Amino acid sequence: MPVASSRxxxxxxxxxxxxxxxxxxxxxxxxxxxxxxGVAATVEEAKAMxxxxxxxxxxxxxxxxxxxxxxxxAIKARWPSARVVMLTALNDDETVLESIQSGADGYLTKDHxxxxxxxxxxxxxxxxxxxxxxxxxxxxxxxAARERVSERAQLEPLTPRxxxxxxxxxxxxxxPEICERLFIAPNTLRTHVQNIIGKLRVHSKLxxxxxxxxxxxxxxxxxxxxxx
Numbered sequence: 001m002p003v004a005s006s007r008x009x010x011x012x013x014x015x016x017x018x019x020x021x022x023x024x025x026x027x028x029x030x031x032x033x034x035x036x037x038g039v040a041a042t043v044e045e046a047k048a049m050x051x052x053x054x055x056x057x058x059x060x061x062x063x064x065x066x067x068x069x070x071x072x073x074a075i076k077a078r079w080p081s082a083r084v085v086m087l088t089a090l091n092d093d094e095t096v097l098e099s100i101q102s103g104a105d106g107y108l109t110k111d112h113x114x115x116x117x118x119x120x121x122x123x124x125x126x127x128x129x130x131x132x133x134x135x136x137x138x139x140x141x142x143x144a145a146r147e148r149v150s151e152r153a154q155l156e157p158l159t160p161r162x163x164x165x166x167x168x169x170x171x172x173x174x175x176p177e178i179c180e181r182l183f184i185a186p187n188t189l190r191t192h193v194q195n196i197i198g199k200l201r202v203h204s205k206l207x208x209x210x211x212x213x214x215x216x217x218x219x220x221x222x223x224x225x226x227x228x
Contacts (some may be wrong), residue, residue: 008035009125012049014071015060015087016041023114024058031118046071054082056124058108058117061088061095069102076103083124087113100210103203106130123174129205131172156199158217165192167218169209 011028013021013036021039028034038049043066046059057075061068072084083105088095096107106129108120120130158166161182168178179189193205202208212218 007033009033009121010035010037010053010055011121012036012038012040012046012054012057012075014040014046014057014063014068016064017060020087020110020113024117027114027117028121034118034121040071043067043071043074047074050075050078050082054079056121057082057084058113058121059084059086059104061086061099067098069098069104072099072102072104083127085120085124085130097210100204100207103207105204105206126175128174129169129172129209131206131209155201155215155217158196158199162192162196162199163218165189166196166208166212169193169205170212170218171221 011034013024015021018041021041025036025039028036037052037054040046040049041064043063046057046063050057054075057072059068059072063071068086072086075082075084084103085106085108086095086099086104087108087110088099089110099107106120106124108116108130124130164182165178168181173181175186175189178184179186182189184192196208197203197205200208200211202211213220
């Protein structure tokens with residue numbers, strides 16, 4: 001049976017590598033619950049194609065007329081609920097941090113993009129934070145090399161349970177995994193996450209993870225614990 005259009009996950013691809021976007025589009029269009037609404041190769045094209053509602057955006061960082069962070073800010077301003085997943089090779093120290101600050105919700109490494117894209121799109125649409133453990137470790141290593149800022153003293157304290165939730169987010173756990181670890185219901189977890197985001201004055205779970213690592217609120221996972 002065809003899937004009702006109201007249930008389709010509307011996806012925009014933003015990358016100037018046509019072979020990659022062609023493969024991603026072909027893979028996604030095979031799924032009955034996913035609709036690729038456009039393919040953009042520049043920041044300006046991405047802005048133009050975001051006039052209609054988007055659910056998930058797969059976004060390259062390096063674009064001919066700017067960065068994926070620029071496009072992410074514009075899309076998030078129009079569609080705050082849209083989930084932006086960065087397509088990245090993870091080889092640039094500043095790319096990850098700038099993308100987080102622009103509102104990105106997760107990462108999909110280009111070497112696994114085609115094989116993982118369907119799962120990634122569905123997970124992003126469901127509100128999961130797509131953060132490979134290797135990215136968390138990389139963030140931790142970079143911020144550890146910098147002087148710790150005084151943000152921590154200015155933050156509203158988190159409760160012990162909120163710190164446990166934040167620790168689980170840093171560990172890259174999904175919603176079901178966090179609920180199982182902490183023996184809480186999804187609605188309770190959602191409340192804790194909202195409280196964490198509010199207290200840390202950030203805009204996403206991913207930004208909360210970066211801030212937690214930068215300020216030392218939680219310890220980073222060890223490199224040998226990396227999942228991929």
